Amino acid sequence: xxxQSMRSWLAAMKISSAEGARLLGVHxxxxxxxxxxxxxxxxxxxxxxxxHRLEPWK
Numbered sequence: 666x667x668x669q670s671m672r673s674w675l676a677a678m679k680i681s682s683a684e685g686a687r688l689l690g691v692h693x694x695x696x697x698x699x700x701x702x703x704x705x706x707x708x709x710x711x712x713x714x715x716x717h718r719l720e721p722w723k
Contacts, residue, residue, distance in 0.1 A: 666709035671699045674712045688715055 666674075675685050686696035689711055699708065 666699070666704040666706070666712065668700055668703050670709070671704055671712075674716065675700075678716060 675682060678685070680688070682696045682700065683693055686693050689696070689708060691699075691708075704712075
């Protein structure tokens with residue numbers, strides 16, 4: 666996930682960086698890193714799941 670994709674996800678979700686960090690279960694500093702350097706694939710997949718309002722796998 667590119668830095669621009671992370672920023673686009675936050676905008677599409679209409680949430681702050683702090684809320685995004687909370688939803689992804691990461692520290693605010695990690696979210697800042699994702700916004701500046703990009704995020705790994707598992708985070709991109711989690712972002713997609715959150716965007717589509719998927720429930721956790723049971």
